[in-house]
Amino acid sequence: MAFMAKVHLTGAQATMLATLYGRALDAESSHPLLNDTMALDAVRKIDADFGATGLHRSDRITVALRAGHLDAWTREFLATHPEATVLHLGCGLDSRVYRVDPGPGVRWFDVDYPDVIELRRRLYPPRDGYETIASSVTDPAWLTRVPADRPVLVVAEGLTMYLREDEGRALVRRIVDRFPAGQFVFDAFSRRGIRMQRINKVVQVAGATLHWGVDDGAELEAIAPGLRCVTALSAFSIEGYEKLGLGYRALVGVARLLPVMRRMSVFYRLEF
Template sequence: MSVPEVRLTGEKATLLATLYGRALDAESPRSILHDTMALEIVRRIDFDFTRTGLRRGEQAAVALRARHFDRWTREFLAAHPKSTVLHLGCGLDTRVHRVDPGPGVRWFDVDYPDVIDLRRQIYPSREGYETIGASVADPSWLTRVAGDLPVLVVAEGLTMYLRKNEGEALFRRIVNHFPGGQFVFDGFSRRGIRMQRFNRAIRVAGATVSWGMDGCAELEAIDRQLRCVTATGAFDIDGYEKLPTGYRLLARVAKLFPALRRMAVFYRLEF
């Protein structure tokens, strides 16, 4: 199947860097994520992925983050075989195919209409899986999702591109729509948001980051039903020994300074 030329800008364009990272990892003999579908798609898409700002050698960090959220997703689905998954800002992620949820799971990939149009051209359909083309900040899309089952909200690489008021309103809408569930996502501290001016992929895409969060107390204050059950620094997840030397050194330094260690955090909230 042919794939048209990809023309994305701003935060939408950052999905190309993460897709490229997963593809580079897949072709490595020491692959972490084994996302062969991402590799196949990169080979088919009419785009020069070397322009994304992600360099060879950096793919392990992308794969480690994806693997971490895959694990959290599988843990939730094992405990809730009948549930709903909202994969927000899904981009061209193949998570639904990697996780392969059971028949009791309703899975929704949500992203901008042009991103979803691209997904529909390159990824196969599957039972229990739907896509929704909308900005996640638009309140109307959630009305298309039944609120009768526990929900897992996966938002990898999303929150920083939202404005604070947009993100908080999104969280509250979901909490009020479902009987219970979890949010799993990564967030930058306010210092981390400022440091993203050095992030090549974000600079190349022309994207803007906005929402910085400094710990669980801020997130729990969004809605009284929210409880922060996990807050893991990005440098504390399993597998950093597989990263290039520069990343390993950065991780060691970051662990010595709390402000650096908490610049990027993986959160799990329950309600």
Template sequence: MAPEKVQLTEEKATLLATLYGRALDARSRHPILGDDMALEAVGRIDFDFRKTGMSPALAAAVALRDRFIDRWAAAYLATHPEATVLHLGCGLDTRFYRLAPPPTVRWYDVDYPEVVELRGRLFPERPGHRVIGSSVTDLKWLEQVPDDAPALVVAEGLVYYLHPHDGRALLRAIVDRFPGGQVVFDAMSRLGVRLQKLNRPVRKAGATLHWGIDGPGELVSIHPRLRCVSAVSAFDIGGFDRLSPPHRISAWVAGAIPGVKRSAVFYRLEF
């Protein structure tokens, strides 16, 4: 089978970095996520992944982020086995395969057409799983999704790439369409966005972060049905004992600075 060639730029190219991060974790001695599908996909793509700027330490951070959001998503599906999942900006994530939801779940992976086309060449089809090729901010794609069940919306590694007005419009449209649900995602504060040049994979991809969120109040004000049930600093998700001693110390020092600690936060909203 010939290697898959890719030509992605800006925020689309960051999916190669996160894919490589999961692959590095999978082939480490003590994997955090153990995403063997990511490792296999990297082997099938004709690309020099060293250009992504991803390192073993950053790979561990990617795996910890994925694992944390996986747990939130799994908890929701355990109590809502007939939910509709919207995996926004899915990239080359294998969350559907990792969580293996019951057949009663309808799962939609949404990303740019060229991204979902590449996904189709790398990952197998499964019942109950559909991909939609569209920018998440072109809200017409929502018309392809039934609105008769609660929705679990997962937006990992996406929100800060959106312009604020687009992100708010997306959240409003989702809340208006479904009878209820949860939205789980990671976000950066305005300080985090200002410090984006320190993020090596973002810098290497030529991507730009736009939307900084300074607390739950900015999110629940978007729609009267929204409420925040969790807001967890990235420095409080656990698992940092899996990092190398230098990176563990760096994370501890950074997490002790209040502004830095809140620069990256995981949110869980209900509506």
């Protein structure tokens, strides 16, 4: 029998309902970009007013494209590192591990607050090589539960901006110090993007606060010795926008021409 999970989240945790809703809307559209049917199933099992998350139905496009971009970077890493560890930080209700479907040599850990992990366990099935860790990502203790004998891929979507800068930098250093080699793939807002959070409807509805802004890859490289920024790609330059309607493509084209807009949201790929 289907269940309805009552969800009461506030602050940064509440924003995960908006992105889940965006992926679900994409999945039920006539021409899905991500086609995350597990997100659609999850939305149907959660007792929440998704229409009140601040996410407009048209926003499903950017939600799907951004998730798909990090999925692609994840697959690229695992194609060249078939025996690796994946740390999906601030995983929320993202079904990325099921979309990517890593091979048997991959150990995948989803990390988020205990109430989020408990909800995940009710919504999503277990699978081989996959574990959840119920903890704040900024708590140093959780990382000791992860074996450090393989290259690591750290995936973080919609997380860095909710961390304070000192917390984020300390988290990156701990991971670099623990593992022999790896990559970080994530999105970040510029400092101007952080200052403009008052017009971010999803953030405002959730009562969340954004903190950490990153203006270029050099700032990230300075966090730890050996850390290199190999890709810094504007969110307006990721693949997929060409599939959209003329009006949406025009808006993206304008954003690409304006440096302030182009740098406001960036996907970074770091290596160490």
